[in-house]
Amino acid sequence: MANKRIKRVIIAGAGFSAPAKLPIQSRIIDRMAEVPEMDFLTGKMPEESMTFLDAFITVGLFLLDNYAKKDYTEYRVKYQKLVDKDLAYRTFFGAQEIDFKSLWSEETSKTLNSIFSDEAAHSKHVSNYYSEVYSIRENIRKAIQDEKINVNLEDVFTAFDKSIIVREHLHGYTYAQMDKIRYSIMRLFIYYFSKSVLEHDFAHKDYQAFFGYLKKHRTIEPPTIITTNWDTLIESYCNKYSVDYSYGFLQPYTSDSIKHTAKNYDLLLLKIHGSANWLRCLNCGSISIFEKNHAATSLFEDNRTEKCPVCGHEKTAHGASMQPELITPTMMKSLSNQLYTNLWSSAAQELRDATHIIFVGYSLPIADFEFRYMLQKNVTSSAKIDVILTPNSNPDLVANNLKDLLPSKRYLDAFPKNKVSFYYEGFGPYFSLSK
Secondary structure, three states: OOOOOOOEEEEEOHHHHHHHOOOOHHHHHHHHHOOOOOEOOOOEOOOOOHHHHHHHHHHHHHHHHHHOOOOOHHHHHHHHHHHHHHHHHHHHOOOOOOOHHHOOOHHHHHHHHHHHHOHHHHHHHHHHHHHHHHHHHHHHHHHHHHHOOOOOHHHHHHHHHHHHHOOOOEOOEOHHHHHHHHHHHHHHHHHHHHHHHHHOOOOOHHHHHHHHHHHHHOOOOOOEEEEOOOOOHHHHHHHHOOOOEEOOOOOOOOHHHHHHHOOOOOEEEEEOOEEEEEEEEOOOOOEEEOOOOHHHHHHHOOOOOOEOOOOOOEOEOOEOOEEEEEOOOOOOOOOOOHHHHHHHHHHHHHHHHOOEEEEEOOOOOOOOHHHHHHHHHHOOOOOEEEEEOOHHHOHHHOOHHHHHHOHHHHHHHHOOOOOEEEEOOOHHHHHHHOO
């Protein structure tokens, strides 16, 4: 008698990245409030690029304007003055006989005249600008920490999306200002996710067990991972354990992504909310895949021009050239572009074919109604379902009046005809013991 075909699909949620201490999307503000670690050898604070500092300050000022109890207008005014002075410096340094009084106030004109007529002042401007901006960044970080700002970014992005749809300004912010804040937040996502992956030691027993399981099963029928996570932790472990993966693109979006349309792979990795290493060109629309966290490098290195590797379009003073390809945490998700149409179609097909579905660190939140709909529409009643969660989600450990709020209730309601088994010791023990 022939062995019964087994098709495994693993669905990885935010809890999958938790053992690696990667920040979840809604908790990026916590990372912003963290005290920067001092280099114990030099006794200095870490040097951060001006591009990063601008994104940090842009987001920080928005949070303080809208969610702080105190008034922090002074930080916005101070930063704008610094930016204006630096722009004037970079634009006009070396020019002769500039009539500063016709362009700026008398006080600013005196400052500019001193800069442009004195080499010592020139050197002072170059050396002090960074420290002044960093000082504002630190003041904003401390204010976010002191104010205990804990807003869910899903609410922020939903408000942005709604205001754009109904063509209204939000809290006095114009479309252009909201656009800058939105993309600054997305760039901070890229920065913190990439930083966390780079700092990970790749020796955690849970991930060793997980990738041991993948390698054991890859020769039978390649498993599929469907994930809503943006981070590149899975890709990094695949590279470490020599697991060939494919993003399952139905067409090569750029020359870099051709291998991700290949049919021969050990693992199909469908990132249905985008990825921290995918950048879309705002000029030609192509998507570039950056290996080994180079996406963060391309966005945040001051000495590197932000440039599309396909069409060559470069960042200008009026805006960025590359946009992180992410579906932001919002109640109004847009899945209409061709990339996500293809990815979600592939994910739906994998779910229809699955005989065994393993949920790892995914609580089946109500807010993910598009994904919940896809699951309920495509998972067959004969599919075996294993749900791996942490002890905090174990209904045996909570009061009766709280049990209906736990993930187990949502799973049983979503899949009433399936055999659903729950495991509350994390995914390491599960994959260590699985055959």
